[in-house]
Amino acid sequence: SQKIEQNSEALNIQEGKTATLTCNYTNYSPAYLQWYRQDPGRGPVFLLLIRENEKEKRKERLKVTFDTTLKQSLFHITASQPADSATYLCALDRDQAGTALIFGKGTTLSVSS
């Protein structure tokens, strides 16, 4: 079955630095991969979607890469701010049919000033 791993449970960085989060998957070739942000006690908030034929996508200070050979996505936050502190979730489509998403357990990012 598909497996998705975010290989850091927690990441602590200084304000202004670039945060890089990693998402790896196995046993599958997803049509797309998504990143969500989740704050404590809240629902996940959609950030970015990248398709299998895209190498990179940007949105303001966010950048996502998608390497289908390595089966890996990297999520970057440049010029990080304390307000970026949250848990970031990686998700991929389960069966290329627009149905279920499979989520990683998330990486909790803490940005200190």
Add this chain to the structure above:
Amino acid sequence: NAGVMQNPRHLVRRRGQEARLRCSPMKGHSHVYWYRQLPEEGLKFMVYLQKENIIDESGMPKERFSAEFPKEGPSILRIQQVVRGDSAAYFCASSQLDSGGFGETQYFGPGTRLLVL
């Protein structure tokens, strides 16, 4: 444009009672998904519905759990005879079909936190 709405936000039930969780999708969205998040675990897919149809319930326990999305009104996730292990955050998400026919981006509600005593 209101987002996905869920109620109640918090629900306390005693073992053996029934829990009903409601979800109103975003305006214009016809696809609803339910996920469960246990402490220290990731979100797990439960069920995918379109209006009046269950499309995929492969992630939902076979017993005690049911879901519906009627023609009118919110989607309902029903848990009968709750047990302590049902305590979790339940999230609803909605999407609309894109030009490729997929419901890709899912927009999540704030969740219902169920506590079974």
